[in-house]
Amino acid sequence: MEVINLEGTEDTPKIILDRNNGIFEISGRSLPEDSAEFYQPILDWLDEYSKSPNQETEFIFKLEYFNTASSKLILDILSKLETIEGTKIAWYFHEDDEDMEEAGTEFSELVEVPFEFKTY
């Protein structure tokens, strides 16, 4: 499977999806002009990956900020991950960022995937 490796910009996150090395990570800022368009390749990649996933998938969210349109797409990503056996989410938040911690808690209540909360 191809590797997705997007450099982060001031309004889009850094994304690495690399099944061979077991790296699945979205980090940085997400406030693209068109969230649906931006995240479509990620959702497509996950569809493909879900056909024969690794035994374990640790998906890292290390977001500094995301807008509301991105939050909808993050939920779409989590809903795809929900269908993949052996998935767990590592939700990182800056230690004084209560809003990001709460956002993670809320997502964890919306999908049936184990979440682990970590500070950075």
Next chain:
Amino acid sequence: MKYIYELHKTMVTRNLILVYEGEFTQEITKSVLAMAERNMDAIGEDSSVKRKVFNVMVECLQNIVKHSDEAEDNNYANRNAAVFMIGKQEDKYIITSGNPVSNDKVAILQGKLEYINSLDKEGLKDYYKDIIKNNKGLSPKGGAGLGFVDMARKSGQKLQFDFEPINDNISFFSLKTIIKRSTGKEDNE
């Protein structure tokens, strides 16, 4: 030339640290955000306040990019004419926007904002989760329908708004969000 002085006086007395009028695009949004961030960094603003201001600014600016309507009024403007301002006071930031909206949207917007203002912290959280869970995809304009709710949640204050009729077709929609400074914690509610 007096208008220059008048405008400046208004900016000074209202403590406006940033005012932008004109067309709103994603590129402009990024520039305005960068300016506000630099301003807050320069005074060593508390990171939690900074994040909340940034958050509310993004939703506010992207709302304008997505939803502002053309003015079409010969006494006012015949283009996309919106305004965005940040005021900084001792105890709070005031984030304000104004843009024309067609009159047929006024009742819907007003209803939504009044509903949001009727909710408490838990109510807002439930409403947010309800929308994100049940709305299928984004709107044709790419919105999640969550912007105002998110602004209200991050602010912890009621959203202030007003609709000023421009003519039979359009009104000027003003929105004001307050972010309290210097606390950073949730003891300010």
